[in-house]
Structures are given as structure tokens and as C-alpha cells.
Amino acid sequence: MSRLSMPMRAAAQRLALPFLVLVSAGLIVLGKADILLIERFRTDLNDIFAPVFEAIAKPINLAASGVRRFEDHFTVYEENQRLREENARLLQWQDLAQRLESENEELRQMLHFEPQGVRGYITGRVIANSGGAFLRNVLIDVGDRQGVERGQAALGGEGVAGRVTEVGSRASRVLLLTDLNSRVPVVIEDTRERAVLAGDNTSRPRLLYLPEKSAIQVGDHVVTAGSGGIFPPGLPVGAVSSIDGGVVRVEPEAELTHLEYVRIVDFGLGAAVLPQSVIPAAKAPRGARRAVDPDIDTRQ
Amino acid sequence: MKLVLVQRDIGLINRLGPVLTVVVCVMASVVPAHLPAFTTASPFFALMAIYYWTLYRPDLLPFAVVFAAGLLADLLEGAPLGMSSLVLLLAYALVLGQREHLVMRRFTVIWLGFLVVSAAAAVLQWGVASLFYGMVLDVRAFLFQGVLTVAVYPVVSYLLTRVQRTLLMRA
Numbered sequence: 001m002s003r004l005s006m007p008m009r010a011a012a013q014r015l016a017l018p019f020l021v022l023v024s025a026g027l028i029v030l031g032k033a034d035i036l037l038i039e040r041f042r043t044d045l046n047d048i049f050a051p052v053f054e055a056i057a058k059p060i061n062l063a064a065s066g067v068r069r070f071e072d073h074f075t076v077y078e079e080n081q082r083l084r085e086e087n088a089r090l091l092q093w094q095d096l097a098q099r100l101e102s103e104n105e106e107l108r109q110m111l112h113f114e115p116q117g118v119r120g121y122i123t124g125r126v127i128a129n130s131g132g133a134f135l136r137n138v139l140i141d142v143g144d145r146q147g148v149e150r151g152q153a154a155l156g157g158e159g160v161a162g163r164v165t166e167v168g169s170r171a172s173r174v175l176l177l178t179d180l181n182s183r184v185p186v187v188i189e190d191t192r193e194r195a196v197l198a199g200d201n202t203s204r205p206r207l208l209y210l211p212e213k214s215a216i217q218v219g220d221h222v223v224t225a226g227s228g229g230i231f232p233p234g235l236p237v238g239a240v241s242s243i244d245g246g247v248v249r250v251e252p253e254a255e256l257t258h259l260e261y262v263r264i265v266d267f268g269l270g271a272a273v274l275p276q277s278v279i280p281a282a283k284a285p286r287g288a289r290r291a292v293d294p295d296i297d298t299r300q
Numbered sequence: 301m302k303l304v305l306v307q308r309d310i311g312l313i314n315r316l317g318p319v320l321t322v323v324v325c326v327m328a329s330v331v332p333a334h335l336p337a338f339t340t341a342s343p344f345f346a347l348m349a350i351y352y353w354t355l356y357r358p359d360l361l362p363f364a365v366v367f368a369a370g371l372l373a374d375l376l377e378g379a380p381l382g383m384s385s386l387v388l389l390l391a392y393a394l395v396l397g398q399r400e401h402l403v404m405r406r407f408t409v410i411w412l413g414f415l416v417v418s419a420a421a422a423v424l425q426w427g428v429a430s431l432f433y434g435m436v437l438d439v440r441a442f443l444f445q446g447v448l449t450v451a452v453y454p455v456v457s458y459l460l461t462r463v464q465r466t467l468l469m470r471a
Contacts, residue, residue: 016363021389024370027382028432038381045375049327056331064334130377131329131342133422133441134429137378139330166378173378180433201441203340258334 043168046139050171053127054141061260121155122146122264127171129259134201136179137162140262143170147266153224154262159236159253160184160224161262172264176256177205177237185225186237191215194225197237197250203257204241207248218243222250232267314467318353318360321463325349325456326373341445346373347421348449348456350388351414354395355403356464366392380432387421387428394420407454415450422446 031038072079124140142148144167152164154174162182166173175182182199186207193214195207210216220240226233241251325345333342346369353361370385377384395402395417402413426442 013363017389017393020363020367021386024367024382024386024389027371028380028386028428031380031382032432042375042378045372049376052327053331056327060331060333126332128330128376129332130379131344132377132379133341133425133445134433134437135377135379138332139376139378175378180437201438257340258332260332260334 039166043166043171046166046171046173047143047168050127050139050141050143050168053139054125057125057127120266122148122266123261124148124172124264125261126259134180136176136182136199136201136256137165138174138176138259138262140172140174140264141170142264143168143172145169148172148264152267153231153235153265155235155265156254156256156259156262159238160231161252161254161256161259163231164264174262177252177254178203178256184231184237185227186222187225187233188214188216188240189221189223191220194227195222195248197222202249204249204251207240207250210248216240216243216248232265235265315360317463317467318349318357319365321460322346322349322353322361322365322369323372326369326376329373330376341441341448343449343452344418344421344445345449345452345456346370346384346388347391347418348414348453349460350392351395351417351453352457352460354392355399355410358396358399361392363389363392380429383425383428383432387424390424391417391421407457410457411450411453414453418446418449419443 122142124142124146126138127141128139130137140154148164148167150164150167154161154164156162160177162174162176162179163184164172165175177184177197177199178201179199180201182197182205184197185194186197187194191214193211193216195210197205198208199205207216207222218240222237222240224231224233224235224237236253238250238252238254240248242249325348328345329342350361350366350369366388367385370383370388371381373379373384373388374381395413398413402410422442422445423439426437426439429442430437
């Protein structure tokens with residue numbers, strides 16, 4: 001550049017802007033076609049930036065939890081009271097769950113039933129989230145090294161948070177239920193009606209393709225349908241929060257706006273390539289808990 | 301010619317200062333902040349840095365950097381590639397054209413200028429995203445992000461002033 005004469009350089013500068021604007025527009029159009037190269041580029045870049053984000057996220061999480069701890073001091077009494085009550089209630093459920101689990105086990109043995117359940121969970125920390133006005137996704141710090149695969153379900157807290165869309169070696173992207181591109185086959189738990197949960201960038205995604213004379217009611221629980229074979233059936237998604245004309249909206253059970261950790265549901269073939277150290281550790285306590293969750297939901 | 305000489309004098313690190321701040325701003329938008337106001341959209345930090353450096357040191361911010369910053373933002377956010385590049389490049393061109401009316405004015409005027417740029421950016425983003433997805437998106441989400449961006453600008457502007465002072469002191 002430095003050897004170019006001044007007028008040449010000025011001309012290059014003048015042309016650079018329209019040229020780059022055109023390139024940007026071209027890239028947007030190309031993006032519609034889901035080009036594999038761009039996908040690769042994205043996941044590689046995620047991998048490169050993952051350690052940086054991890055380093056940044058740590059102090060921020062620390063500060064956030066510090067603020068929370070400070071706030072908690074003021075509500076310690078009420079919180080304690082609430083937790084006592086909850087604990088008493090949960091102990092009853094635990095008792096029930098253990099009884100049901102052993103009963104289930106016996107019945108399964110009688111029927112020689114091979115459960116098609118979840119094989120394990122991979123826990124990942126949220127290291128980045130899309131800041132854009134029209135995007136709802138998060139970047140997590142686990143990738144195919146830990147056994148994450150495209151299409152797997154991600155749980156945030158108690159319910160489905162979204163689906164894995166990009167997988168790098170050490171970072172993956174989870175498309176949240178609320179994103180415009182998110183479509184998840186679901187079942188209304190009580191009526192067994194099938195529908196598709198579609199994100200539209202609002203905090204409460206819509207239910208599409210419900211039967212015309214649907215018996216759906218506000219408060220009905222919505223779980224994954226398992227059709228398509230990628231999501232395990234029966235994962236809690238949320239509850240119907242409003243029925244307004246034809247528009248049925250669901251309040252997701254997972255707190256999507258401030259996710260700190262997600263659990264990737266490893267179901268089916270993915271578990272076969274997991275290192276042995278990962279499977280039992282992740283599976284033992286949580287697998288047992290997950291098995292009783294849907295039951296609790298229906299009875300509440 | 302004088303400008304060229306000055307540029308040569310300040311070291312590589314100093315010359316890269318603005319570029320680095322732009323990269324930091326791009327990353328700031330995707331870091332989970334856990335702040336109630338940032339839960340649906342975080343401020344468009346990259347736009348702030350581009351605005352600032354276009355006003356005060358456009359010589360240290362080539363078109364290619366603006367373009368690359370946009371690409372980086374899109375890749376990290378999982379957005380359609382090219383969307384932020386387009387918005388940032390056009391904002392850059394807009395500010396460059398109006399530079400003499402804004403630079404050396406009171407901060408209120410500069411802030412107002414940023415308000416106009418943010419509004420234009422929000423509407424452009426909304427338009428491009430709506431075209432891309434083939435449906436009319438809710439414009440309020442974009443405007444909300446714009447308002448958030450304008451509200452946070454004074455803080456970022458102050459930080460960038462500190463960076464600029466450090467650069468100039470060393471030069």
C-alpha cells in the first residue's frame with residue numbers, strides 16, 4: 001500500500017467502502033444457503049474464542065453471585081421459611097419416587113423392557129450469549145471432545161432450554177426455544193395432543209399445528225414429543241401460559257434469560273463414544289432424578 | 301504528510317489501540333452480563349467504538365477493520381454472516397460524512413449524533429433481518445437495543461477517551 005501514489009490510494013479508499021458493503025450484502029445472501037464452509041468457520045472461531053470467554057465469564061459470574069449473596073442477606077428469613085416448606089414437600093416426593101422407582105424396576109424386569117432413556121448428561125457453562133435483538137442462543141464451553149453432538153437437547157434448570165446447533169471441539173452453540181428458528185415437536189401432557197413449539201423472539205414461544213378442537217387449557221404441561229428421534233420423549237418444556245384467539249403461548253420452564261449452566265442430554269448413540277469417566281459421574285445422580293420429574297409435574 | 305509522520309512515530313501497539321478496543325467491544329456484546337436490563341439484548345458496543353474512532357481518529361480505523369469487526373460479531377453471535385458488517389460499514393460512512401459537524405462539539409451534540417446513528421442502525425438491522433427471515437420482525441426489540449446502546453454510550457465514550465489519551469501521550 002505504501003508504495004502506491006496518493007491518488008491511487010485515495011481511489012482505493014473510495015472504492016473500498018462500496019466494495020465491502022457489496023461483500024457484506026453478498027455474504028448475507030450466501031448465508032441463506034447454509035454453506036458448510038461458513039459453518040466450519042463459525043465453529044472454529046467459537047473454539048478459538050472459547051478460552052477467552054471462559055476467562056471473562058469467570059470474574060463476571062463471581063461478581064454476579066456476589067451481588068446475589070448481598071441481596072440474599074435481606075431475604076434470608078423468608079427464604080429459609082420457604083425452603084423448609086419446600087424441603088418437607090420434596091421429602092414426600094422423594095419417598096414416593098423411590099417407591100415408584102423400585103416398582104418400575106420390578107415391572108420392567110417382569111416385562112424384559114429395555115428402557116430407551118437418557119444415557120447421561122454433559123454439563124456446560126454458558127460463556128457467551130447472543131446480544132442481538134433477533135437472536136436467542138448461547139455459547140457453551142463443551143464440544144465434541146466431551147461428546148456433544150448436533151441436534152441434542154439442552155436443559156436449563158428443570159426444563160428444555162434448546163437444541164445444539166453448532167459443535168466445535170471445545171465450544172458449542174445452543175439455539176434457545178425462544179429463537180425465531182427454533183421448532184420443537186411437543187406433546188400436551190394431559191390431552192396427548194401433538195404440536196410444534198415455535199420461537200418468535202418473545203419470551204414465550206407459540207404452539208403451532210394444534211388440533212382444531214383442542215382441549216388445551218392454561219397451565220397444561222408441555223413435554224417433548226420425541227418425534228424425529230433426536231430429543232428424548234417426555235422432557236419437560238413448560239406450561240401453557242395464555243390462549244388468546246388461536247395463539248397459544250408456552251412459558252418455558254427453563255429460565256432462558258439468565259442461563260448459567262446447561263445440561264446436554266446424551267441419548268442414543270452419542271454415549272458410545274463418551275470416555276468412561278464422564279458417563280457414570282454425570283448419569284448416576286441426575287438420571288435418577290430425571291426419571292421421577294415428569295411424575296411430579298403431572299400431580300402438582 | 302504530517303499525519304503520516306505522526307502515524308509512523310506512534311508504535312504498532314498504539315496504532316492498533318482503536319482496533320483492539322473495537323474487538324473488545326464486539327466481545328462485550330456477547331459476554332453474559334447477568335444484568336436485568338441486558339437479558340433480552342445487550343448494547344451494540346461495536347457501534348459505539350466505531351462511532352467514537354470515526355469522529356476522533358478515522359486514520360486509525362480502516363474500512364477493512366470495520367468490515368472484519370462486523371464479521372466477528374456475526375460469527376460470535378450466530379447471526380447471519382455479513383449483517384453486522386453491513387450495518388457498521390454504513391454507520392461508518394454516515395459518521396465520516398458528518399464528521400466536521402460533530403467533532404469538537406459539546407458532548408451533548410455528539411451524544412445526539414450517536415442517537416441518530418443508533419436509530420438508523422436499528423432500523424437498518426430490522427429491515428435486513430426481516431428480509432433475511434422473510435417475515436416482518438417486531439421492530440420494538442431493535443429499538444429497545446438502540447435505546448440501551450444510546451444510554452450506555454457516555455460510559456463507553458469516557459473509557460475510549462482514556463484509551464485515546466494514553467495513546468496520544470505515548471505518541
